[in-house]
Amino acid sequence: MGWPVGHSLSPVLYKYWLRENATKGDYRLLEVSPDNLAAEITALAEKGFAGVNVTIPHKEAALAAILRRPANQVEETARRIGAVNAITVRPDGSLFARNTDGIGFIENLKSEVSGWRADAGPAVVLGAGGAARAVVAALIGGGAPEIRLANRTAARASQLVRELTVAPSGPGGGKIDVVAWDRRQDALRDAALLVNTTSLGMVGNPSLVLDLDGLPFEAVVNDIVYRPLETDLLKVARLRGNPVAGGLGMLIHQARPCFEEWFGGKAEITPGLIRALLAKLKG
Ligand code: ATR
Numbered sequence: 001m002g003w004p005v006g007h008s009l010s011p012v013l014y015k016y017w018l019r020e021n022a023t024k025g026d027y028r029l030l031e032v033s034p035d036n037l038a039a040e041i042t043a044l045a046e047k048g049f050a051g052v053n054v055t056i057p058h059k060e061a062a063l064a065a066i067l068r069r070p071a072n073q074v075e076e077t078a079r080r081i082g083a084v085n086a087i088t089v090r091p092d093g094s095l096f097a098r099n100t101d102g103i104g105f106i107e108n109l110k111s112e113v114s115g116w117r118a119d120a121g122p123a124v125v126l127g128a129g130g131a132a133r134a135v136v137a138a139l140i141g142g143g144a145p146e147i148r149l150a151n152r153t154a155a156r157a158s159q160l161v162r163e164l165t166v167a168p169s170g171p172g173g174g175k176i177d178v179v180a181w182d183r184r185q186d187a188l189r190d191a192a193l194l195v196n197t198t199s200l201g202m203v204g205n206p207s208l209v210l211d212l213d214g215l216p217f218e219a220v221v222n223d224i225v226y227r228p229l230e231t232d233l234l235k236v237a238r239l240r241g242n243p244v245a246g247g248l249g250m251l252i253h254q255a256r257p258c259f260e261e262w263f264g265g266k267a268e269i270t271p272g273l274i275r276a277l278l279a280k281l282k283g
Pocket of ligand 1 (some may be wrong): 124127128129130131132151152156174197198199200206
């Protein structure tokens with residue numbers, strides 16, 4: 001469910017895995033306006049869906065809609081992030097909602113950078129939107145000792161920190177500092193990880209202006225943007241020798257637990273899957 005949703009890569013992913021597993025099933029794009037979101041979510045069971053992914057701009061509103069019915073359940077992480085991306089219809093018709101974006105972020109880094117760990121050192125996160133919330137929550141969960149959060153609108157970064165660090169689910173010892181947007185370069189010093197969660201660098205958007213000079217060469221650089229596949233940030237980082245991870249992997253990894261829950265079978269990442277995704281991205 002999205003609005004608009006036509007450019008989604010998800011049908012390619014799910015249909016590929018359905019074919020690979022010889023599973024009968026379908027994955028459809030549902031163009032749902034904000035006015036109809038709550039009603040469409042309520043109607044999922046009646047329409048025979050096993051589950052649904054929720055994407056822009058519905059992730060926060062879907063959480064509110066789910067919470068309205070006491071029989072429904074929301075996973076703790078999704079509550080903390082304040083957004084859901086996956087809803088499962090349970091046998092009794094009630095709904096279980098979760099957020100697998102953080103899993104996607106972590107699993108992507110683990111598979112792209114051998115030996116990567118969230119607790120390896122300070123992390124710099126650019127952005128404070130929905131994606132940043134999932135990333136920061138995942139880093140906290142993984143034991144990151146320090147997170148430096150820079151966002152154009154500082155108030156949004158401060159709010160993110162307040163909401164994600166409320167006891168008892170706050171970080172165990174790690175700290176989160178809000179860094180002014182025009183000081184983002186200073187935050188790179190002795191960082192172990194740099195993540196861009198903003199839309200800067202995406203096709204049709206302004207580019208991300210950031211001089212990597214102060215960033216250690218061992219620091220992992222991750223851009224969650226995947227259009228283009230290699231953003232300028234990733235290109236510069238790769239050329240200076242930093243380990244890099246692109247955004248397409250996060251999309252794939254957030255979908256894997258959803259496929260396995262809704263359809264059974266294995267959601268494997270194969271060269272064929274990557275080829276199918278690249279073909280869709282080019283088309
Ligand atoms: P998502 O849910 O995908 O994270 P979002 O909530 O719209 O999307 O967040 C987009 C992020 O990109 C925000 O951090 C936004 O900064 P603001 O909070 O200041 O809006 C950031 N962003 C978008 N355009 C930007 C620009 N031109 N310069 C700096 N940051 C930008």
